[in-house]
Amino acid sequence: MGVKLRPMSDVGGAEVFGVDVKTPMSASELATVERAFVDHRVLVFREQPMSAPELVVFARQFGELQPHVQRAYQHPEAPEVVNMTNRKPDGSFDEAGARRGAIENLRDGWHSDLSYDPEPAKATLLHALDVTSSGGNTCFANVAMAFQALPENLKQRVVGRRVAFPYGGHARNQSAAKAASRLDSNAKELASATHPAVNVHPETREPAIYANPLLASRILDVSDEESEELLEALFDFINREEFRWEHEWGVGDTLMWDNRGGVMHCGRLDYPRHEARRFIRTTVRGGPTEAYVFGG
Secondary structure: OOOEEEEOOOOOOEEEEOOOOOOOOOHHHHHHHHHHHHHHOEEEEOOOOOOHHHHHHHHHHHOOEOOOOOHHHEEOOEEEEEEEEOEOOOOOEOHHHHOOOEEOOHHHOOEOOOOOOOOOOOEEEEEEEEOOOOOOOEEEEEHHHHHHHOOHHHHHHHOOOEEEEEOOOOOOOHHHHHHHOOOOHHHHHHOEEEEEOEEEOOOOOOEEEOOOOOOOOEEOOOOHHHHHHHHHHHHHHHOOHHHEEEEOOOOOOEEEEEOOOOEEEEEEOOOOOOOOOEEEEEEEOOOOOOEOOOOO
């Protein structure tokens, strides 16, 4: 029947039909999916369970994969894959594991993956192995639309600015700060970067807010007070409901989202804690960010 798409919302996302994630795509199918990825920013492939090695094979069709800087997170069957679960080996609740990419207050959790890397990921693929009976949705924000909605004076103040992105992120991100403290010295050097506050997508050329509340620590070359003022103003716009949509997970679902500008994501930490959640994730290697320039 060929590849078909169904939009998830008016602000982004599309469900993909006609793709078997365990069968290599033809050149025309891959081209259609890659075009949809650029156009819709987030793609959903529903109810097709995969193992970690199978996720690697599927994801490699979109580019070279990038192992996580934290070796402890890497899957034993595939180092390019990250284990994500809310359970410790003894089956008890793992608070730190539950908070990886998820938070009670969405406003403080929006981010794009690997923004602490000098060359952030092109794409993330997240696959559900076990889900809870309710809650735990992954939410998305269209930050290209959020940028367009900024007051002109705020645009003038943030365009051209650069932002620090250490792996530990902002002080509000306590779980990432704890994880950063466990990195070895070589990993710490790799897990820190500066990026534009507003970038342009390498394919669409759309400008978008790139500074994110989970991992951006400060705007460079301004006072601490001005940095916090500007970041808080940007984060308010990222969090506006009119730019948001979310995915309710089912076992075997795979989400693929763009990290190059235009969309941010965050998981809801609102599910029953006595129930297990288990996901596997991989990221497709990207390239350097590019600053937006007025009239550029």
